[in-house]
Amino acid sequence: MAYVITDDCTKDFHCVDACPTDCIHPKADEPGVEEASQLFVDPEGCIDCGACVPVCPSNSIFPLDEVPPEKESYIELNRAHY
Numbered sequence: 194m195a196y197v198i199t200d201d202c203t204k205d206f207h208c209v210d211a212c213p214t215d216c217i218h219p220k221a222d223e224p225g226v227e228e229a230s231q232l233f234v235d236p237e238g239c240i241d242c243g244a245c246v247p248v249c250p251s252n253s254i255f256p257l258d259e260v261p262p263e264k265e266s267y268i269e270l271n272r273a274h275y
């Protein structure tokens with residue numbers, strides 16, 4: 194399983210700072226950050242710890258099995274970023 198970031202993300206990078214496995218990108222100093230519409234979780238690196246959820250002010254992050262039906266396309270979008 195992996196957590197999924199959805200389109201309400203405002204790219205404030207709070208989740209990047211909270212993630213123990215460095216699996217959320219692009220980070221503020223990485224290529225493509227300006228163009229990115231949101232940040233994305235690398236499903237291969239996510240350990241399902243949930244640390245990113247409470248720090249997200251826009252409630253954009255969901256466990257895979259709790260992604261709202263209208264946001265299911267973001268599951269593949271997060272994966273496709275990697």
Ligand code: SF4
Pocket residue numbers: 198201202203204205206207208209232248249250251252253254
């Ligand atoms: S904490 Fe939420 S709003 Fe901020 S970058 Fe992460 S997903 Fe986006």
Ligand code: SF4
Pocket residue numbers: 195196211212213214215216217234238239240241242243244245246
């Ligand atoms: S659940 Fe944990 S490992 Fe996965 S993206 Fe969030 S903080 Fe990182």
